[in-house]
């Protein structure tokens with residue numbers, strides 16, 4: 060075991076677009092294992108859009124990271140020393156939030172789930188078998204009230220939530236369409252079963268392009284981005300459309316400031332549409348049922364997911380910024396150790 064624990068600590072609460080200077084890499088002692096805890100070493104660290112709001116100075120649904128604290132984040136990790144009954148050295152665990160951007164964390168059993176690598180490979184436990192899996196599931200089937208035949212538009216469609224939501228929609232008999240930044244991302248979406256897609260970075264008239272692709276409108280919009288993509292979709296709603304606001308990643312550089320854009324409010328009335336905010340934590344009691352089904356689908360090869368892996372703890376802030384810039388294709392992770 061190494062003698063130091065490298066940690067990324069937050070330097071300041073961030074306004075505007077974060078940069079790598081907003082964190083500092085420090086060396087701390089590896090924690091001592093207390094009774095009832097175990098020490099785990101990170102294999103994969105998670106980086107995800109929700110972290111943007113946790114370092115902002117504005118109101119959020121959860122507590123933020125204070126300057127000087129280790130940056131929040133989940134990990135797939137291996138237990139290297141244990142004084143918690145029933146948790147053995149060598150076992151794999153996953154934390155959704157409570158590991159932090161560091162090599163080692165002292166954890167309590169109630170803060171982790173066991174990783175069963177025979178059920179699904181380790182990296183999937185921060186993706187399909189993690190929060191994003193249950194996000195795609197409940198956003199579609201509960202909040203989105205998905206019905207067979209629905210034309211489902213998904214933004215950030217080649218990302219972690221997006222790629223899964225598209226495949227689940229297809230498996231449920233709906234027809235998924237993608238919006239993503241580049242042609243390469245749209246090509247990936249088509250490969251995994253999306254009916255069509257639009258690369259928004261090259262598109263001058265996104266609302267028009269959506270209309271051309273979906274002349275009868277969008278029945279269900281899984282909104283991962285907010286911003287101009289949301290505005291374009293609002294001009295293309297089918298009657299009784301549902302808009303599930305899953306994420307607002309396009310606001311990463313202006314959290315807490317008014318999100319100013321064209322306003323198409325009357326479209327809500329005309330379509331008798333419903334917009335609803337979604338928070339995966341609201342479904343916590345039911346995550347297990349969704350993961351059981353998702354594991355079956357993964358094992359059967361009926362869903363596939365792509366990963367974008369940065370190597371080395373020192374690259375963690377940069378990997379996070381890749382997600383905010385849309386440089387990732389598939390689920391962005393950081394590989395910290397061989398495991």
Ligand SMILES: NC(=O)c1ccc[n+]([C@@H]2O[C@H](COP(=O)([O-])OP(=O)(O)OC[C@H]3O[C@@H](n4cnc5c(N)ncnc54)[C@H](OP(=O)(O)O)[C@@H]3O)[C@@H](O)[C@H]2O)c1
Nearest residue numbers: 108215218219220239240283306307308309337338339385
């Ligand atoms: N509400 C919840 O409970 C919950 C839970 C999990 C995740 N989420 C949300 O789900 C969304 C997807 O998360 P994820 O982990 O799967 O991330 P992801 O989609 O793998 O990565 C983020 C993607 O956002 C897109 N993006 C970044 N900046 C953008 C901009 N300015 N305009 C438009 N798109 C932009 C990029 O895709 P393109 O290159 O295609 O633009 C990027 O690849 C996020 O908004 C996240 O906050 C919400």
